[in-house]
Amino acid sequence: MPDRYSYAIERLRIVDGTPYCFEHTFFNKEIITYLNSGILEGSIYSYIEDVLKLKVAFVDKYISAGRLSAWDAEV
Numbered sequence: 001m002p003d004r005y006s007y008a009i010e011r012l013r014i015v016d017g018t019p020y021c022f023e024h025t026f027f028n029k030e031i032i033t034y035l036n037s038g039i040l041e042g043s044i045y046s047y048i049e050d051v052l053k054l055k056v057a058f059v060d061k062y063i064s065a066g067r068l069s070a071w072d073a074e075v
Contacts (some may be wrong), residue, residue, distance in 0.1 A: 009027070027044075
């Protein structure tokens with residue numbers, strides 16, 4: 001990943017008790033200066049807007065389906 005990304009977050013999304021997707025998310029540490037597990041267990045975007053008082057202007061999302069990596073399958 002590019003050097004400008006300091007936080008690489010991996011989260012398993014669960015909907016109604018069923019695994020829904022596995023997310024790989026990257027945040028620029030120059031903009032999002034602090035993250036911890038408590039923040040990650042909630043809404044990162046609420047934290048950015050409500051606590052950091054930053055406006056999320058856009059989000060790049062790439063969605064793909066395919067064979068899971070060994071790590072993704074283990075999670």
